[in-house]
Amino acid sequence: MSGHSKWHNIQGRKNAQDAKRGKIFQKLAHDLYVAAKAGGADPEMNASLRLVVEKAKSANMPKDNIQRALDKASGAGGQKFEEITYEGYGTAGVAVLVETSTDNINRTVSSVRNSFKHYGGTLGTSGSVAFQFDRKGYLAIDRSAFPELDEDTVLEAALDAEAEDVQTQDEVFEIYTEPSKFQSVEEILTKAGYIFDEAEITMIAQNTMTINDDDREKLDKLIDELEENEDVLAVYTTAD
Structure with a gap:
């Protein structure tokens, strides 16, 4: 592993999100979904999920929101979701990965592509940045x-x-x-x-890059817009 600390990025994003209650719930919904997909939707049988459920309750996340994330992961209710990762570049050539779970691929790819365009980025092809x-x-x-x-x-x-x-x-x-x-x-x-x-x-x-303040502002706005999309599970970048 490189010397890069993921913790610093987590804390930086948390500080930006603390003022946005909805974004806190969105991050929790993502973590609930991922944990349930990986180890099952029963918190008693899934330690990772149990930890996230406890965090969600501590944050006063509504029970309906918690259950909705678990249902989405387990396929309850008959809805079928596909997990698709989109790849692209933000400002200054920063690589961006966007993990999504969607029941309408056309809607999702159009929305993600538009978000990249709004802030000077481009949506790439599969494999264009994932190797990083x-x-x-x-x-x-x-x-x-x-x-x-x-x-x-x-x-x-x-x-x-x-x-x-x-x-x-x-x-x-x-x-x-x-x-x-x-x-x-x-x-x-x-x-x-x-x-x-x-x-x-x-x-x-694998490697991170430092960008100037103007590019950082555009990248942050891109990430914010992507994270506000209900189909988006997580956004990752190579920006330090």
Whole structure:
């Protein structure tokens, strides 16, 4: 793994979203959907999902919103959704991945393409930028909540659970796994008493790029517009 910290990007996006209650719920709905798709829609049988459900309840997310995300993942109600990832470039050549779940592909691709156009970006073809990202399981332990933990202890526990890598930042221990091992690593560490501030399967940029403030503003607006689309599950970029 590179020295890039996903935690910094998570915190940056959270700070921008805190003033937008709807966006908090959207992020939770995404996490509920992904966790349920990966390990089943029963929180009692899916530790990752149980964690997200607890977060959703703590954020006062309405029960109907929680259930809607779970139904979407499980196919309850007869609706059929396809998961499609769109690839493109934002300002300054930043690579952008857009994960969607849709019951109307034409509607979704048109909306995503228009969002790219609005902010000087272009929607690319399949495979045009995906090679710049790796899919990984990601677990974060807030160090301020567990001051007694040290790097060696976390590293040993994570590697024993078959995690792939551990990175120590000032604020957090970041644990990375292969996607196929994410749930088992999380369950082993949870049983050992570890509590995670973030736990998800995500896309990690292999290399990040620094952009100027004007390009950053356009990119942020592009991300905001994409994330406001109900079909969009997540947006990933190579911007630092």
